[in-house]
Every structure is written in structure tokens, then in C-alpha cells.
Amino acid sequence: MSIRTEEPTAAVSTGSALDPGAPAQEAAPSSAAPAAALDNMLLHFEVQRLYHLEAQLLDQHRYADWLELLADDLHYWAPVRTNRLRRQQSLADGAPGEVAIFDETKASLAWRIRRFDSGMAWAEDPPSRTRHLITNVMVRPDDEPGQYVAESAFLCYRNRLEREVDIYAGCRTDVLRRGTDGGLLIARRTILLDQNVLLAKNISTFL
């Protein structure tokens, strides 16, 4: 996972949120900087709104509605994090094809969600209370036109039955794409949970 440092206020121009077809510009001339900064703000605002909506749907257990935010060719992946010697850090995040916490398509997520709707998913009956907090959102244009790479940090608090508490924290890297109606869809998500041994008996929500 490459870490990009971006000056939050830098005039890095992205394709306009309002005009997704607009090509990304290199460092804008100073006179154009305010417009580019505004586009960037609008894009960040749009992505944040998507994430806030997503968090609300998950916290309200409206999983079928959540699925609507996902592209049909979705890959939803949460590799396992391991402790490695410093010189072998490149192996610290599980590779594709290894054991993972999630490694899903839209169809397999729908399959998991059908189970919740069966009325017999006892691990969530009575249901848990969750709160997804999404922050540190940074968006940049992807190489593919009309696509964006969005990084965010999440903290998901789960409270179950009387006093069970689990906290899932980590970061997500998404590829977002405009759907036919112009709205953003989540086409790819990589979730890095900041835990080695998962400090919970399961994950019964989505991150």
C-alpha cells in the first residue's frame, strides 16, 4: 500500500466533480488556483457525502441499500496483517490470493446479506449496535478517466448485547467510479484493519 502525502490545501487539480470528463490539470497557474481548489473541495465533499451515507446505511442495517452503492464488478478485500521483521515489511500486508478477512464480489456480499435477512442469523439476533466513523478522506484522480482513488480512515464501534464492545479501526483505499446516473459507485475497496489478531469474535458488519 503506498502512502501518498498530499498537502490538503495544495492546488492539485482533479477532474471537476461537476464535469467528470474534464482532464486533470497539472499544477494550475496561480490565477486558476481558486477554481481548481474549489473543484477539489467539491469532489472531496461529494466523496464524504457518499461515505456518510454508506456509514448510515450500514449502521441502520440497510444492507440491500448499501449494495446499491457498489459497482457490479466490485472487488472488496481485507487482507490479513502480519508482524514481520523490519527488513521483510513488504510481506506485512497479506497478498492477493492469501487468507483474507474479506475477499468479496458483489455477488458474495449479496449472499452474506441474504443470510442476515433469513431471520435465523443468530449471531446478529438481537442485532448489534454499530457506529461507522469515516474520516481523513483524500481523493485523487485515477489513471483511468472518470475514476478516483479515495483513501479514508474508519473507526467502527460495535456494541453487542449487554456489554460486548469491539472496535475495528483502519484505512480503506477505494476506487470510485461514476455510474450511469452520474453518482459515484464504489468499484474497488481495500481495507487495512489495524489489527494482527482480530480482537473480536467476528466481524458481522461491513467496513
Added chain:
Amino acid sequence: MSALPRTPAAAADVSPLFDLGQGLIDRSIFSDETLYRQELRRVFAPSWLFLAHESQFNKPGDFFTTYMGEDPVIVTMGRDRRIRAFLNACRHRGMRVCRADAGATKAFTCSYHGWSYDTSGKLINVPNRDGYPDGFDQDKWGLTEVAQLDTYKGLIFATWNPEAPPLRQALGDMTWYMDAMLDRDPDGTEVVGGVHKWVLEGNWKLAAEQFASDWYHVNISHASALMVMSPSGKGPKAEIVQTPGRQYTDPNGHGAGFPTHPKSRFDDRVVHHYYDYEKLRERLGDTRVEGPMTTGHATVFPNFSYLPVNGSIRVWHPKGPDRMEVWAWTLVDKSMPDEVKNAQRLYNLRTFGPTGIFEQDDGENWSECQATAHGFMAGSMALNYQMGLGSETEDGTHPGTTGHLYSDGAARGFYARWRDLMNTPAWHEKDHEKDTP
């Protein structure tokens, strides 16, 4: 073991906690702190315990760290390509000499004062060596090695107990059942990279016992999973819910259960199509293909369990009377094409990973059983292990003793073994009896 002579801790007689002839077990075995300490000494220390899979070690220096009971261990391949296992504790002040989960190294160097050990456990460097007295024999201060290490068809087991019978003998007839998973492919098995690890607020025996013996819970606990997995989407047919099957119970505490209905086969479609069942029948025999290869569950006493069809192999690491850590690998046949291996990997993670549609409901059961065990009244209840009492026979088809699929037979066998070990001084206690007048 290099230890100072120590008076063995007093041991409780656990016989009164069991009336296995009547199928009754006292619930304190799941919650009592003193029994838990005794269990580490008398059940875990003397038994063969699962460490890792051979395919995790391909070249000298490859290592993997795990636990035996609560003891941290390093498993590593030496320069002679032999796999050894050591206590992951520096002989100087006891710090873990390796804090990575896996990797490759030439030496394990303690980051406290710098004692360094090679991959055969030998102490090869001691900073300020001259400060030690003349009698300091560096060769005597290598990492503490397990007493015995052996493999069974790719699975690495070890024990601290020099007097333990050989692994093959300790597994006994259980190998016939294990081979339904381990011996489908003449080239053997391997594990997918990475290990699922998660915590569970429950005593390790809740899980070990269930994997030995409990098909009973499947239709209820996993009703939602069975529903989404059934071809109709409405749940399995009655003939599958009422499937016939057998449950194996072993004098060494192992257990396995499996349906014998040909349609009761919860395997992945891609994997199912890959297998040539005629060949498997030749290789493993009809009884095994129609039995333990359908689907099912098993525990190798004390804390190694597996699901032959999902490819999940796992250890229930004890972490106190109220807590375990689950470490689960994904097992595939070596000869499977990559896309079949991948299908098995995905199937396992979606069913029995920590987000799996089966695993979630199992975890909820175990943590709930544990949560109520500390109440005085709830904790004083005898629990019911009466199903299938007296149904065990030698049926002439399945090796050893088997009973009905829906039975507590293997749980009774598991606890009979646990009780006997708890009441038998382990080798480390006998040493003491010998050494001290």
C-alpha cells in the same frame, strides 16, 4: 528441561466433576482458574500439539511462531533442512527472541541483551562473554527444544513430553478419518499463505469438544447459512437435515463426525467438479468417500480441529479459562489447479473465516456459554452429554468405535481423556518424584 527442582503444584482430583456413564459434566471445567493452570501442566504440556504445516517451511531459516498451550514457540527449518521447534523465550531473562509471525532469518537475536541463537537453537553469541564465570557452558544455554517433533501427512506436531508415545500411535485410528482430508491427492496438501487469527471469549474446550462431537447444532445454529447455501435458497431438504451419519470416538480423546447421505455434501462447486470421485473411491475406499469426505468435523485431542470439506484446519489456543485464540489455516491439495485452490480459499473464508457465515454463529454460541458460566447457580449446573449414550459400537465398516452422527459420544470420549490426563502426574512431576527423596 533445564529447570530448578520445583515442588509440583497441588493437583485437584477431577473425577467428581464427571459422571460420563450418565453423560453428566460439571460446568466448572470451563471456568475454574485452578483447573486451567492444571490443564496447562497436565493436558497441554504432555500432549502432542499441532504447530504448523510443512509447506510453510521451504528453505533453511524459514520460521513461524505459534503457541503450545500458552507457551510461545518458534518453528523453524535449520541449515540441515530439519524442522525444529523451540520455546520462544531467551534463556537469559526470558524475552521472546522472535516477535515476528513468520519470515526467514539466519539467527534469532534477543533484542534485550543480544544473546543470539542459530536456527538449530544453539546459543552462538553472548555479548560481554568474558563477564561470565569459567563454568559458563554456552552449549548448555541454547533455546529449549521440544522433546519430540513429528509430522503426519504434512501436519507438524510436537510435544514437550519425552515419554509421549510416537505421534502415529497417539493418533491411532484417527488417521483413517484424517486421511479423508489429507490423502486425497498423492502429492499431499499445502496451506494457503497466511493464517486467520481471532479472539473468542470462551474456554478452548467449548470449541474443541464441538468439533469432535457436535453435528447436533448444525441445523439450528447454522440455519441461516444452510438456507443461503441450499440450491433452492430455502434451506436443505428434510432428508439432509435428518441425514444418517457416524461419529467416531477415540480412546485418546479424538473425535470426528460425518453424514453418510450422498447428497449431504457442503463443498464448493468448483472443488466438487474438480474431484474425480471414482479415483477417490479407489484411493480412499467407498466408506471414506461416502463418509468423512462428504462433510463433517473433527478434533485431534486436545486442541487441533478441522473441517475436511471446507479446508479449514485450526488450533484453539488457550488464553486463560475464559478466552481462546483461534488460528485457522486454509488447506488445499497440492495438485489442484490454481483456480481450484482459489475457489477453496474463498469458500473457506466465506464460511469459516472470522467473517464466515458459519463461524459467526459458532462464536456467538461459545461466548454465550462462557458468559453465564460464572454465575453460582448457572455455574453449578451439571451439563447434559447424554445423547447417544450406549450407541457406540464397532460397526465393522468404520475403524474404531463409532456411534450415531447425532450423539455426544465423541465429547464423552474427549472428556474421559481430559479427566484421565488431569488426574495423572505428567512427566515433569514424575521427574521430581525421582530426583527428590
